[in-house]
Amino acid sequence: MMNVSTPEAACADMLKLVADPTRLYILRLLSAGPKVVKEINAGLAIGQNLLSHHLKTLKESGFLLSERRGKSIAYRLAPGIYDKRRDALELGCCKLTFAR
Incomplete structure (x- = not known):
């Protein structure tokens, strides 16, 4: 059984978060x-x-930041999460590149 504190387990948790289509x-x-x-x-x-x-x-996973804009809440990617040059999410353990 894998120890949950391993880098591999942390990576798997990050991948699970982004595996949801929404x-x-x-x-x-x-x-x-x-x-x-x-x-x-x-x-x-x-x-x-x-x-x-x-x-x-x-947000709790560190992917997003939020700020109030009047009555609305705006969300943005946290610094270091998105590599614009490569069009990829930086997950720490790997990069997830979007196909165009």
Whole structure:
């Protein structure tokens, strides 16, 4: 059985987070820049509570930062998460490159 504190286990946890299609969509969308919740949900059309769950999960995992903009909350990728030159997410253990 694998020790949960190994680098491999940490990497697997990061990969599990981005394996969800909704979370991967959010990360891809935010690679273009910050968006408010309404803009994020425009392409998803899911319930607000489900979107909030995914945003909270990504934020708690260190992928996202948020800031209040009036009555809205805007989300953006945390520094170091996205490599614009390579169009890739930096997961620490590996890079996830988006196909164009």
